[in-house]
Amino acid sequence: xxxxxxxxxxxxxxxxxxxxxxxxxxxxxxxxxxxxxxxxxxxxxxxxxxxxxxxxxxxxxxxxxxxxxxxxxxxxxxxxxxxxxxxxxxxxxxxxxxxxxxxxxxxxxxxxxxxxxxxxxxxxxxxxxxxxxxxxxxxxxxxxxxxxxxxxxxxxxxxxxxxxxxxxxxxxxxxxxxxxxxxxxxxxxxxxxxxxxxxxxxxxxxxxxxxxxxxxxxxxxxxxxxxxxxxxxxxxxxxxxxxxxxxxxxxxxxxxxxxxxxxxxxxxxxxxxxxxxxxxxxxxxxxxxxxxxxxxxxxxxxxxxxxxxxxxxxxxxxxxxxxxxxxxxxxxxxxxxxxxxxxxxxxxxxxxxxxxxxxxxxxxxxxxxxxxxxxxxxxxxxxxxxxxxxxxxxxxxxxxxxxxxxxxxxxxxxxxxxxxxxxxxxxxxxxxxxxxxxxxxxxxxxxxxxxxxxxxxxxxxxxxxxxxxxxxxxxxxxxxxxxxxxxxxxxxxxxxxx
Amino acid sequence: xxxxxxxxxxxxxxxxxxxxxxxxxxxxxxxxxxxxxxxxxxxxxxxxxxxxxxxxxxxxxxxxxxxxxxxxxxxxxxxxxxxxxxxxxxxxxxxxxxxxxxxxxxxxxxxxxxxxxxxxxxxxxxxxxxxxxxxxxxxxxxxxxxxxxxxxxxxxxxxxxxxxxxxxxxxxxxxxxxxxxxxxxxxxxxxxxxxxxxxxxxxxxxxxxxxxxxxxxxxxxxxxxxxxxxxxxxxxxxxxxxxxxxxxxxxxxxxxxxxxxxxxxxxxxxxxxxxxxxxxxxxxxxxxxxxxxxxxxxxxxxxxxxxxxxxxxxxxxxxxxxxxxxxxxxxxxxxxxxxxxxxxxxxxxxxxxxxxxxxxxxxxxxxxxxxxxxxxxxxxxxxxxxxxxxxxxxxxxxxxxxxxxxxxxxxxxxxxxxxxxxxxxxxxxxxxxxxxxxxxxxxxxxxxxxxxxxxxxxxxxxxxxxxxxxxxxxxxxxxxxxxxxxxxxxxx
Numbered sequence: 001x002x003x004x005x006x007x008x009x010x011x012x013x014x015x016x017x018x019x020x021x022x023x024x025x026x027x028x029x030x031x032x033x034x035x036x037x038x039x040x041x042x043x044x045x046x047x048x049x050x051x052x053x054x055x056x057x058x059x060x061x062x063x064x065x066x067x068x069x070x071x072x073x074x075x076x077x078x079x080x081x082x083x084x085x086x087x088x089x090x091x092x093x094x095x096x097x098x099x100x101x102x103x104x105x106x107x108x109x110x111x112x113x114x115x116x117x118x119x120x121x122x123x124x125x126x127x128x129x130x131x132x133x134x135x136x137x138x139x140x141x142x143x144x145x146x147x148x149x150x151x152x153x154x155x156x157x158x159x160x161x162x163x164x165x166x167x168x169x170x171x172x173x174x175x176x177x178x179x180x181x182x183x184x185x186x187x188x189x190x191x192x193x194x195x196x197x198x199x200x201x202x203x204x205x206x207x208x209x210x211x212x213x214x215x216x217x218x219x220x221x222x223x224x225x226x227x228x229x230x231x232x233x234x235x236x237x238x239x240x241x242x243x244x245x246x247x248x249x250x251x252x253x254x255x256x257x258x259x260x261x262x263x264x265x266x267x268x269x270x271x272x273x274x275x276x277x278x279x280x281x282x283x284x285x286x287x288x289x290x291x292x293x294x295x296x297x298x299x300x301x302x303x304x305x306x307x308x309x310x311x312x313x314x315x316x317x318x319x320x321x322x323x324x325x326x327x328x329x330x331x332x333x334x335x336x337x338x339x340x341x342x343x344x345x346x347x348x349x350x351x352x353x354x355x356x357x358x359x360x361x362x363x364x365x366x367x368x369x370x371x372x373x374x375x376x377x378x379x380x381x382x383x384x385x386x387x388x389x390x391x392x393x394x395x396x397x398x399x400x401x402x403x404x405x406x407x408x409x410x411x412x413x414x415x416x417x418x419x420x421x422x423x424x425x426x427x428x429x430x431x432x433x434x435x436x437x438x439x440x441x442x443x444x445x446x447x448x449x450x451x452x453x454x455x456x457x458x459x460x461x462x463x464x465x466x467x468x469x470x471x472x473x474x475x476x477x478x479x480x481x482x483x484x485x486x487x488x489x490x491x492x493x494x495x496x497x498x
Numbered sequence: 499x500x501x502x503x504x505x506x507x508x509x510x511x512x513x514x515x516x517x518x519x520x521x522x523x524x525x526x527x528x529x530x531x532x533x534x535x536x537x538x539x540x541x542x543x544x545x546x547x548x549x550x551x552x553x554x555x556x557x558x559x560x561x562x563x564x565x566x567x568x569x570x571x572x573x574x575x576x577x578x579x580x581x582x583x584x585x586x587x588x589x590x591x592x593x594x595x596x597x598x599x600x601x602x603x604x605x606x607x608x609x610x611x612x613x614x615x616x617x618x619x620x621x622x623x624x625x626x627x628x629x630x631x632x633x634x635x636x637x638x639x640x641x642x643x644x645x646x647x648x649x650x651x652x653x654x655x656x657x658x659x660x661x662x663x664x665x666x667x668x669x670x671x672x673x674x675x676x677x678x679x680x681x682x683x684x685x686x687x688x689x690x691x692x693x694x695x696x697x698x699x700x701x702x703x704x705x706x707x708x709x710x711x712x713x714x715x716x717x718x719x720x721x722x723x724x725x726x727x728x729x730x731x732x733x734x735x736x737x738x739x740x741x742x743x744x745x746x747x748x749x750x751x752x753x754x755x756x757x758x759x760x761x762x763x764x765x766x767x768x769x770x771x772x773x774x775x776x777x778x779x780x781x782x783x784x785x786x787x788x789x790x791x792x793x794x795x796x797x798x799x800x801x802x803x804x805x806x807x808x809x810x811x812x813x814x815x816x817x818x819x820x821x822x823x824x825x826x827x828x829x830x831x832x833x834x835x836x837x838x839x840x841x842x843x844x845x846x847x848x849x850x851x852x853x854x855x856x857x858x859x860x861x862x863x864x865x866x867x868x869x870x871x872x873x874x875x876x877x878x879x880x881x882x883x884x885x886x887x888x889x890x891x892x893x894x895x896x897x898x899x900x901x902x903x904x905x906x907x908x909x910x911x912x913x914x915x916x917x918x919x920x921x922x923x924x925x926x927x928x929x930x931x932x933x934x935x936x937x938x939x940x941x942x943x944x945x946x947x948x949x950x951x952x953x954x955x956x957x958x959x960x961x962x963x964x965x966x967x968x969x970x971x972x973x974x975x976x977x978x979x980x981x982x983x984x985x986x987x988x989x990x
Contacts, residue, residue: 050603054824056596056704057583057605061738089820091867093844100823160828289867291876294709294817296738 006246010180013218013256015249016226017178019188023195024138024209025069025168026202032137032168033060033103040207044161052137052166054098059295062087066168067110067299068309069200070135073170074111075310076194077130084300085110087135087293092286095160096140104171106290108298109134116194117318118186119336128187129175140165170200176215176226181245185238188212189340193317196342205236212241217262218252227252228262232276234269244269248276320345328352328361334369344368347383347390354394363397371414387421388414396424404428405435406485437484439491442475445483446491449474460496468492501528504665504982508574508722511668512615515562515573522555522562522573522617529575529619532666536985541641542651542660543620544580544590551575551617558615571729572615577667579658580621581628581704582608582713591704592636593626595825595832595851605702606737607671607713607730614729619667622657626853627822628678628706630654631925634916635855642912643686644983645950649909652682652925655716659686662716665986669726670716675706676810677904677929679714680941684904684953687943687981688716689723689970692929694961695936696741697727699734707817708739710810710933718981720942720970724749727963743961751964752971757792759969761785762897765797766804767928773906780945780952781903787976788969798893798900802885806931807923809886812866812879813934819863825851858919883934890935894959899969902928904941904953928955938963942970943979951979 028038034051050058071081088106114130141164146156172191178184192203192210203210217229232248235241247269252262267276292298315323321339324330330338338345352364372393376386396417400410405428416427428434436442449471450457460467468489475488501524506514514520530548537543558572578584581591583601590596604612612618625635633641633656641656643649644664651660655672659682662670672679674692683690691714698713705711715726728749733742763785768778789795827833827847834850837843852860866875893900905925915922932939937960941953954973958966 053829055602055830056589056591056599056824057581057702058603059701059705059737061736091820091823093823093826095826095828095840098824098829100826101820287869289820289864289869289872291816291820291867291872294707294739295705 005250006181009250009253012220013249013253014221014223015179015245016176016217016219016229017181017184017245018176018215019172019174019178019184020213020215021172021174021188021191022211022213023170023172023201023203025066025170025200026204026209027199028063028065028069028168030063031166032063032066032135033166036166038167039163040204040209042163044159044163047163048165052098053162054100060103060293062296063168066135069168069198070110070133070170071301071306071309072198072313073172073195073200074114074133075306076198076313076316077111077114077116077133077191079111079114079130079133081111081301081306082108084108084298086298087296088290089293090136091289094139095158096142096165098140098162098165102136102139103293104136105134116187116190118183118190120183120186126177126179126183128177128183131173131175133170133172136169136171138164138167138169181242181249184214184245185242188241189238190317193340193342197314197317199314205238208236211236214241214245214248216245216248216252218249218256227256228264230262230264230276231266232269233266233279236271240269240271243271243274244276247274251276327358328365330361330365334365337369338365343383344373350390351394351397354391355397356394360394360397360401363401364394367393367397367414371411375418388417392417392423399424399428403435403437403484403486405433409433409435409481434482435484436479436482437487439487442479442483442487442491445475445478446471446488446495449478450495457496468496471496500531501525502665503528503532503575503668504718504986506668507719508571508668508717508725511574512568512570512572515558516568518562522558523552525573525575526551526555526617526619529617529666532664532986533619536644536664537666539642539647539985540644540660540664540666541639542622542657542664542666543577544592544623544638544657545587546620547587547618550584550586551619554612554617558617569613569615570725571611571669574616574669575619575667576611576616577620577622577658577661577670578605578608578618579624579655579670579672581624581673581706582621582671583702583704584608584618584621587621589621589704590638591627592624592638593851593853593856594637595848596704597637597832599830603702606699606734608702610730610732611669611671611726616669620661622655622661622670622672624657625654625678626856627704627818628654628673628675629818629855629859631677631681631922632910632912632915633657633682634912635853637853640912643909644985645687646909647985649911649950650685652685652905652909654678654682656682658716659683659688659690662686662688662718663981663983665982668717669722671713671726671730672716673703673706673711673713674929674933675710675814676933677926679716680904680929680939680953680955681926683716683941684943684951684955685909687946687951687953687979687983688718689720689940689942689974690714690716690953691723691727691940691963691966692932692938693727693731693963694741694938695933696739697731697938697961697963699732699737699740701734701736705817705821707814708821709817710814712933720752720967720974721749723940723970724752724967741961746964748964748967752967754968755791756788756969756972759793759899759965760897761788761793761795761969762798762893762900763795764800764803764893764900764902766799766801767902770906770927772924772927773903774908774947776947777903777905777907777952780947781901781954784944784954784973784977785901788972791972791976793969796897798897800886800889800893800900800931802882802889803931805882806886806934807927809879809882810930810934811862811923812875813883815859815863816866816876817863819860819867822852822856822860827851855919886931887935890931890937890957890959898958898962898965900957902955902957904928904955908947908950908952932957936960938966940966940970942973943981944973944977946979949984
């Protein structure tokens with residue numbers, strides 16, 4: 001399989017990858033230039049009006065919140081915000097584009113420059129430059145009927161749904177700084193996390209609210225010029241992005257090694273067949289005839305406006321990861337996982353708070369990343385939807401911490417909490433699981449066990465210290481599993497050592 | 499006996515209905531009666547809308563019956579250019595491509611006129627998509643000038659001008675991109691205003707050139723022009739280029755006279771070759787009259803305006819080529835029934851749907867915006883536009899109002915310029931710089947030559963419409979021009 005050959009290919013060839021990421025601003029109430037609501041799917045052509053249908057005479061009115069969201073994204077990614085900016089018309093004919101031009105941006109995007117430092121597990125992070133972030137309107141959706149898999153080839157007719165038409169679409173263009181599919185995957189995934197943190201989009205790749213296209217080329221290591229690039233589309237998951245890039249890099253390298261050339265073209269990723277193929281639709285050399293959108297006046301942004309937005313930025317993923325590592329003394333990986341899932345991070349912080357503060361962080365993190373995450377995965381739940389609330393989990397962690405129950409008992413209690421939704425204290429009482437921490441009671445049992453096993457006592461004292469496990473097991477059995485393990489250990493060692 | 503709309507003003511109609519001298523319904527009847535006698539010759543309308551007019555009239559009459567105060571334009575028969583959306587009508591832009599297009603919403607300016615009480619009597623003929631200066635570029639046949647049926651009424655709002663001139667409507671709305679209100683106003687002897695860009699919402703008017711288009715009124719008198727402006731001006735949340743200014747009564751300062759007003763005759767434009775000397779003389783005589791009334795008259799040059807025409811014929815078509823892209827046969831409008839594929843559908847639907855002038859302008863604009871030509875054409879034209887704006891700024895530092903003829907000649911004959919686009923384009927030479935600068939201007943009838951009206955163009959600084967009306971009113975009061983053409987005087 002081509003994917004397996006990637007490391008070998010990358011030894012000979014350097015891949016050059018740039019991403020174009022379109023993100024629908026799904027958290028806005030209304031579309032980019034009209035008052036129609038923003039939502040996914042729905043009965044076709046029900047969320048439309050004269051403006052987003054491009055009816056004669058209708059005019060676009062810009063959505064101020066969409067512009068603010070885009071500038072927020074730019075600020076979060078260290079971009080420069082243009083002091084003045086404007087929309088342009090991008091002219092081309094296509095049935096999903098009701099006006100036959102798209103209101104987009106050309107030489108005055110809202111945000112320019114910027115970068116993301118992509119974390120690479122242990123290895124040094126890689127800085128990926130951001131060329132620009134601009135705002136435009138989304139198109140409608142075409143449904144081709146009569147062909148295979150809804151594609152246009154062989155279709156007898158096509159339907160258009162304009163529900164999506166006019167939705168605000170934020171386009172981020174990266175520099176061609178990406179060198180491997182894994183960097184691309186992580187870059188896109190870090191951007192997604194930033195957009196989710198900012199609350200500007202649900203970034204749902206399957207529903208298309210976040211769409212990643214890639215420009216890919218290969219060149220021999222050390223060569224300064226870029227090779228001919230292909231634009232790869234239709235990757236609707238991070239895995240698809242990774243797989244498609246891996247396939248495409250190997251394909252281009254093979255082509256060149258066989259003495260061929262790479263065609264400058266658009267290629268379609270087929271996740272089923274695991275390959276890219278040339279989009280053989282009639283390609284026209286597009287001249288988009290960009291010109292300033294005359295239905296709107298240019299926008300100017302003063303420092304107060306931009307600084308006001310900067311001040312409203314929430315804590316960003318990098319800062320959150322650093323804070324988790326610092327404040328809760330979490331190992332790097334725990335901090336990364338908790339900070340890269342907004343819901344889990346919020347759950348964690350709430351549970352730590354309820355458990356008594358930062359010193360409980362490590363213990364809570366173990367539960368959140370262990371049994372709690374397993375429970376979420378098993379039942380396909382979001383953290384906020386679990387019956388195990390942060391407060392209940394915190395209580396469980398406290399009961400282990402103060403020795404009321406053992407860690408082993410706690411796992412059983414957690415399973416009961418998931419099953420019944422009860423509070424840990426109720427379960428412990430119901431099942432009589434209280435841990436025995438009464439030293440007198442433990443000493444009595446220990447003495448009985450030692451008296452009943454004189455040979456093992458001899459052996460231990462002769463140096464077979466591994467027998468400690470045997471004694472602990474026997475004591476715990478005798479106590480119905482409720483003895484405080486630490487105290488049992490301590491008493492056993494004291495008695496045996498004497 | 500039916501009332502004669504040629505002899506009634508908007509104010510008289512409203513007051514007459516309020517006083518129960520006559521009814522709004524009778525105003526519709528008066529309009530329809532005039533339509534029945536002259537429309538066959540004039541062809542001002544693409545569609546007559548008696549149903550809408552009678553329904554509006556019934557509402558006004560009910561208010562009058564109940565003794566309620568009537569809105570300012572109550573009962574005034576009004577016509578709308580056929581590029582303005584109005585529910586219950588087709589909005590065709592006089593094009594085959596929109597022949598059967600039914601409006602599903604109302605143009606803001608139309609809605610505001612209706613709210614002011616007007617009776618919508620019909621949709622007016624125009625040059626297709628407002629491309630033209632004679633209304634001959636209509637897919638539904640030309641409009642004839644009520645002053646001489648062998649002559650054009652001007653254009654592109656020729657139907658709106660002719661409807662008022664012939665007394666089929668008392669007011670009408672047109673749109674002006676390079677002179678399309680003022681030029682037909684001059685050729686039909688009507689008062690015709692292009693307001694400041696941004697004064698009137700463009701929402702609902704089918705766009706020609708978005709940075710130049712502006713809606714404005716036709717009327718027989720300056721006072722009615724002000725009343726119509728009162729109705730249509732104002733910020734509209736649906737048009738991002740509309741301007742938010744305090745409400746203003748444009749008629750209130752109208753009668754203050756011109757004493758002390760500084761009036762600049764634009765010498766270099768007036769001396770342009772191709773301007774009929776008799777038109778020039780009529781304008782000079784009018785300015786002398788203003789001087790007698792106390793205006794301070796001087797002369798000024800606007801040197802960049804000579805480049806206005808070529809700049810306009812880049813910017814206008816460039817924007818139009820994009821604005822008209824949506825007429826593609828996909829969702830509405832003309833579509834060939836037997837397309838092979840989507841490209842064939844686009845190409846043939848558009849080739850069949852658009853008339854020759856539309857195709858010419860779309861091609862001009864497409865070319866001007868193309869890669870490699872943008873800077874030489876569109877970019878250069880925008881620079882000219884900036885220079886013209888500066889010319890006007892300089893002139894308005896010294897003058898309150900600038901004056902030119904509205905058109906180089908009186909109404910020309912049908913067919914006379916149809917074969918020569920450039921000579922047709924030249925009939926807008928005085929009006930085009932105004933649109934490029936975004937300033938307001940009004941054409942007021944000031945004389946007649948061989949029985950044909952002559953218009954004087956008054957231009958003002960941004961948002962200074964009221965001063966234009968003040969000068970216009972002075973001209974109207976001293977002029978002996980009678981706005982009623984012989985055609986309707988003799989009753990045919």
